Amino acid sequence: MRGSEANSGGRLPIDALHVDRQSGVPIQRQIYLALRDFILRGVLDQGTRLPATRELAKDLAISRNTAVRVYEQLSSEGYVETRQGSRTYVADLPSSTKANHKLGPEASAADLSPFAMAFDIDERIDFAPGAAALRPSTPDTGVFPFKTWNRLLGGHLLYRNVELLNYNFPYGYPPLQEAISKYVQAYRGVRCEPDQVLVTNGAQSGLDLLARVLLDKGDVVWMEEPGYVNARLVFGAAGADLRAWKVCEAGWDFADLPVGKPRVIYTTPSSQHPLGLTMGAEQRLRLLETASQHEAWVIEDDYDSEYRLAGRSVPAMQGNDAFGRTIYVGTFAKTMFPAIRIGFVVLPPLIAQRVKRAALYSGNQVSLPMQATLKDFIVNGHFARHLHRTRRLYAERRSIFTELVASRLGAWLQPYQSDVGIQIAYRLTRPMNDVAIARRANQQGLNVVPLSRYYSGPPVPGLLMGYAALDEKAMRSCLAILASVIETSEEIH
């Protein structure tokens, strides 16, 4: 074992000690790491005597002090020992060195948990970074008032408010909880006290947290089909038994509810993901009644319904829930910008404290200066102004986009009837492979998503496209590319 091929024959291979004076890493550090590596790899055997510090310094053209400090560090960590006065020898270490790594089995990916393997999915559509193009769920970051945002954020950092810079307010920054609570009451009809609000690191981490606190392995989840893929994934990873609840052009299929007693019902009633439909008042109440009968939780994912063409937005279902079973999930990714990575959850009072505690210990927290900045942004009216401005802008863009698609691609793409959200779902009117079309389109930077991606069972092929980030010129050029892709795609017979 010792005496391996790598062995140096009892001498320090001084020529192999390469010192790089340009690397930025201190020279003492470089020599220390190299010697330690020799010892660990068995290049230097146990008992090998190292050169005296004077000698080492001369050979490497370093100061004697540096050499002394290298030996001191190696000695303090047990790699070398000093004997017979001041002579330095390699210490006796266990045998698991680099050269002997066949002693034990190496790690393998098979050692991971079922949770880790739940995300082993093939059918990922890659997006091109850079321009948003037709990417769904993407607002126009060019119109966000970053100057104002920076001023507010900079104030909190430069002021050095130690409350905000250290570990504090583990369950959320109270003034932000209050600001969000007021916002969702006024704009979304949510019934909410500030301490029901949990601020999360984006909406996705909120969904993941809910899956964990609500679901045990084998619990039944009713999941919209087609439905939001990333929600389906976290429910699946939590070990849930997913049952498809069909949604089609006519709406949610209440005549054919999934079988099995649900623990959780996931729904997007104000802007169905991906179809953009809105659930009517009667259906909402029927859903809440069904949930109550089953003693199920309802997760209401309200991700972009602030943007509705006609009139004010339809209020959230949570406001209709008399049973305390609806958990409302919101996000600032669409109303502000995706990289803000701030979402929130409105919890029923009975479970709020427990869920917030789970969020704290699982590390799902948002930086306090960011929370304080968002609070200022809302309370000072910047958020309402930005929402107002983008509502008008996106409404204009939506009608331009739908007209352009109708005139250019109407023979292939039929829109689902929707007046909400910042994306539009289109059905392919001819038998074509939407995944193949999306792949080709995205190679040219379009960033569309095939509708079939949102189905767990037999899909209705189509495309989901965002329009909010594009002006008319950009839309025209994207749609020209898309037309050329679709026109040259083959039909399936």
Added chain:
Amino acid sequence: MRGSEANSGGRLPIDALHVDRQSGVPIQRQIYLALRDFILRGVLDQGTRLPATRELAKDLAISRNTAVRVYEQLSSEGYVETRQGSRTYVADLPSSTKANHKLGPEASAADLSPFAMAFDIDERIDFAPGAAALRPSTPDTGVFPFKTWNRLLGGHLLYRNVELLNYNFPYGYPPLQEAISKYVQAYRGVRCEPDQVLVTNGAQSGLDLLARVLLDKGDVVWMEEPGYVNARLVFGAAGADLRAWKVCEAGWDFADLPVGKPRVIYTTPSSQHPLGLTMGAEQRLRLLETASQHEAWVIEDDYDSEYRLAGRSVPAMQGNDAFGRTIYVGTFAKTMFPAIRIGFVVLPPLIAQRVKRAALYSGNQVSLPMQATLKDFIVNGHFARHLHRTRRLYAERRSIFTELVASRLGAWLQPYQSDVGIQIAYRLTRPMNDVAIARRANQQGLNVVPLSRYYSGPPVPGLLMGYAALDEKAMRSCLAILASVIETSEEIH
């Protein structure tokens, strides 16, 4: 059911319609919400005829247009319907209204998962927000170069780089992965390629993610005792079977390793949490060999070992691991400031892609402009300079602090021998209740932690205290308060 006490007798109770013109909520919205509430609560029965829009406008002193739009919205959502020409009636809705909430059971906290209940712990020590005082793990935020940080961050936001502002680089911002990889190689002796680096929303979320991807219910975890509470909690919440691995003043107990084949071994070898000990080279190799024999993963939590009094820091154990079983967890919370909420994990290559995917779908991502800012901060040398400055500052403060404690409180508090980290563990030399002492001290804003909090079994009572955020004057005043608390605490006999 209908015809309940709340019923209005078939008329809209116009006096109960309170319009608040100062609230900032549009008047149309207020009236809409109030009417919807009357309908849902059964105040307005099915079939009740609503006043004509002209009448409503007059009664409430609003414009006729506003009244029309309110009715239109209620109608589009199915709450009212228009019959007999233009008359508006309350529609027939299912019976689950507020007034009838006894129809189904209300939600209860008992409906939560075992994961949610895992954090139901009693023994929380509350910290006072505001000054850090003696709080462990707390750096001095007053010396961080926030002006530089803001300039870098502001640049990324104002430049409106759409790559950074939208959903992109789901597995981490590549230039930051590279910067971190270089840092841990040069400063911590970690062997690392950029794509092994996963940037996490703070170190705690990294630990939680590792618990989820590595552990299945019932898997054995060897956990240092005393050890980091928040790690123990996430392993427990993942369903692990925790086995205590004893650590005392003499170090890690290798003579009495826990029984059972571990799936994960959690350790803090460069700065034991909370005692501040450092594991020697021979013990590290023995630990790695043990892990390899058991085919266990080693989680090396390296949270503050950048701060070592004597010489350079001891390199990470990961650099000695020839088996690819060590997962290195790092954080910028101590070297920069806690509210940055950026940590990272260095993954063995074989599992890196799967773990990064699990991080993406569970929402454990860091805002891209923040990632880009941190990258600049490291690459431009600001990080190295700040580290250098704080190393000197904290070394000075450490010796002042230990001398002050020795002279003022030496009769009660005996330090564990340590030269690393930004906190110091003290053993109580007399039989006293450390929780009671900490509670009383923290009521006066000291923010100390009782050592017994870090034990799952019989504790060694003591206190863990941070010193890095305090100058000598502040130390003296904190320690005077602590002395008065301890002097007036009773001994247990």
